[in-house]
Amino acid sequence: xTFLEMLGAAERQNQSMLCVxxxxxxxxxxGRYKGDSNKIYDFCAAIVDAxxxxxxxxxxxxxxxxxxxxxxxxxxLMEHMRxxxxxxxIILDAKRGDIGSTAxxxxxxxxxxxxxxxxxxxxxxxFDSVAPYLKHEGKGAFLLCRTSxxxxxxxxxxxxxxxxxxxxxxxxxxxxxxxxxNLNGQLGLVVGATYPAEIERVRLVAPTLPLLIPGVGAQGxxxxxxxxAGWRPGAPIIVNSSRSIIYASSGDDFAEAARREAMxxxxxxQAARA
Amino acid sequence: xTFLEMLGAAERQNQSMLCVxxxxxxxxxxGRYKGDSNKIYDFCAAIVDAxxxxxxxxxxxxxxxxxxxxxxxxxxLMEHMRxxxxxxxIILDAKRGDIGSTAxxxxxxxxxxxxxxxxxxxxxxxFDSVAPYLKHEGKGAFLLCRTSxxxxxxxxxxxxxxxxxxxxxxxxxxxxxxxxxNLNGQLGLVVGATYPAEIERVRLVAPTLPLLIPGVGAQGxxxxxxxxAGWRPGAPIIVNSSRSIIYASSGDDFAEAARREAMxxxxxxQAARA
Numbered sequence: 080x081t082f083l084e085m086l087g088a089a090e091r092q093n094q095s096m097l098c099v100x101x102x103x104x105x106x107x108x109x110g111r112y113k114g115d116s117n118k119i120y121d122f123c124a125a126i127v128d129a130x131x132x133x134x135x136x137x138x139x140x141x142x143x144x145x146x147x148x149x150x151x152x153x154x155x156l157m158e159h160m161r162x163x164x165x166x167x168x169i170i171l172d173a174k175r176g177d178i179g180s181t182a183x184x185x186x187x188x189x190x191x192x193x194x195x196x197x198x199x200x201x202x203x204x205x206f207d208s209v210a211p212y213l214k215h216e217g218k219g220a221f222l223l224c225r226t227s228x229x230x231x232x233x234x235x236x237x238x239x240x241x242x243x244x245x246x247x248x249x250x251x252x253x254x255x256x257x258x259x260x261n262l263n264g265q266l267g268l269v270v271g272a273t274y275p276a277e278i279e280r281v282r283l284v285a286p287t288l289p290l291l292i293p294g295v296g297a298q299g300x301x302x303x304x305x306x307x308a309g310w311r312p313g314a315p316i317i318v319n320s321s322r323s324i325i326y327a328s329s330g331d332d333f334a335e336a337a338r339r340e341a342m343x344x345x346x347x348x349q350a351a352r353a
Numbered sequence: 354x355t356f357l358e359m360l361g362a363a364e365r366q367n368q369s370m371l372c373v374x375x376x377x378x379x380x381x382x383x384g385r386y387k388g389d390s391n392k393i394y395d396f397c398a399a400i401v402d403a404x405x406x407x408x409x410x411x412x413x414x415x416x417x418x419x420x421x422x423x424x425x426x427x428x429x430l431m432e433h434m435r436x437x438x439x440x441x442x443i444i445l446d447a448k449r450g451d452i453g454s455t456a457x458x459x460x461x462x463x464x465x466x467x468x469x470x471x472x473x474x475x476x477x478x479x480f481d482s483v484a485p486y487l488k489h490e491g492k493g494a495f496l497l498c499r500t501s502x503x504x505x506x507x508x509x510x511x512x513x514x515x516x517x518x519x520x521x522x523x524x525x526x527x528x529x530x531x532x533x534x535n536l537n538g539q540l541g542l543v544v545g546a547t548y549p550a551e552i553e554r555v556r557l558v559a560p561t562l563p564l565l566i567p568g569v570g571a572q573g574x575x576x577x578x579x580x581x582a583g584w585r586p587g588a589p590i591i592v593n594s595s596r597s598i599i600y601a602s603s604g605d606d607f608a609e610a611a612r613r614e615a616m617x618x619x620x621x622x623q624a625a626r627a
């Protein structure tokens with residue numbers, strides 16, 4: 080099954096557009112795991128178990144593992160997700176971007192070592208930095224387009240004079256991903272929930288691409304505005320929430336609290352489709 | 354000692370602008386190491402030993418370690434470089450770029466876990482994705498500016514209508530790095546050797562920043578043109594060569610061959626300053 084097919088199946092089965100982001104910071108761990116970087120796997124696995132039937136995707140953020148020498152725990156977590164939630168695709172959030180020969184190594188890391196179904200990438204270095212990922216049949220790749228942080232404005236929101244129609248940089252990335260770069264239908268876009276008006280502009284330029292939309296929850300994005308701006312029948316959105324779910328409780332009931340918050344967010348997103 | 358001070362000291366002591374890039378691909382390993390991903394450390398350490406007195410910097414590319422589950426070997430390699438070449442700064446080539454909270458984790462990975470002196474970063478997500486690295490006092494950060502791959506044109510070589518003077522994207526990155534983003538003098542730029550005319554344009558906009566210049570050697574950049582375009586007294590350039598040095602021989606004499614090629618390239622670069 081391709082990444083896109085998995086995404087559609089998970090959306091239907093779990094009636095969900097919610098992606099649970101796994102950003103495990105031991106300093107923020109609840110209750111008995113507090114401060115213990117050897118418990119990254121246990122913490123994340125408990126979140127996965129509690130939200131597997133509520134999610135369209137899981138999105139582990141590799142920086143949080145790399146900072147704590149926890150690549151082995153990430154490998155175990157990937158296997159665990161595959162076992163308890165085989166229907167839920169896994170997006171490895173790594174935002175790689177490098178020349179072709181190096182990109183080939185990163186693609187091996189994401190798709191072979193970790194077995195991810197999709198990866199996030201930076202488009203800054205151009206098409207030949209994206210192409211090596213597309214050689215991995217059926218895998219997905221989300222290009223950074225309009226990111227959810229304030230600094231996203233610094234470059235992405237500038238207008239190109241040299242391209243027909245004078246698009247903003249992020250609109251141009253969306254055009255490339257919808258058109259010439261999307262060789263086998265593997266591309267999607269990362270668009271921050273903090274800017275619903277920009278989600279709408281991206282949707283105009285890229286009417287069919289899946290959109291990975293972080294920034295709902297702790298970063299302040301509005302879930303309902305996000306769905307109205309981005310969701311169209313047949314054009315999936317994957318709305319990521321990390322901190323507001325995984326740290327919903329600072330006590331030993333964190334998994335139950337995560338489940339409640341995931342269910343609340345999922346239902347909010349589903350209701351906004353109407 | 355700050356990264357910039359280390360760089361100046363290594364340049365003087367080794368009379369070199371050559372950075373040896375460590376891109377260890379087991380399939381390309383010479384002689385007895387061929388195909389053995391458990392020999393990444395041994396291979397790289399032998400290259401380091403053979404070139405420590407010829408280099409202004411070492412630049413391990415983290416993708417080659419990550420693809421082979423070799424983070425432990427990278428840790429050992431960092432310690433080895435520190436031991437045999439304490440005067441040579443280490444640039445971890447990782448091209449990270451993410452929101453602030455995630456960037457903090459990547460900075461911990463680069464500067465604390467691996468003990469790198471500098472890191473490469475993508476500017477695509479803007480200043481708040483760069484700032485967390487600058488909080489690490491004395492460490493350096495090289496922003497991707499005009500990269501050496503053909504796809505570098507796709508975005509970096511487009512002109513901004515919305516910014517005064519209508520700079521190309523890469524010129525605008527250079528302006529930001531020379532000016533408002535360079536809080537404590539920690540920033541440098543990555544500019545490919547394959548485009549000497551662009552190196553000159555970057556040098557005009559960023560007269561004092563250190564330039565990390567990959568693309569000499571296997572990628573086809575001209576060493577002499579690179580120095581003439583980029584080197585100015587007091588404005589260091591770090592000219593990286595990876596494959597043409599580390600794979601100079603496919604036999605068991607690879608370290609001696611790497612030393613000869615490094616010496617040849619170093620001398621070529623030094624002569625071009627005249």
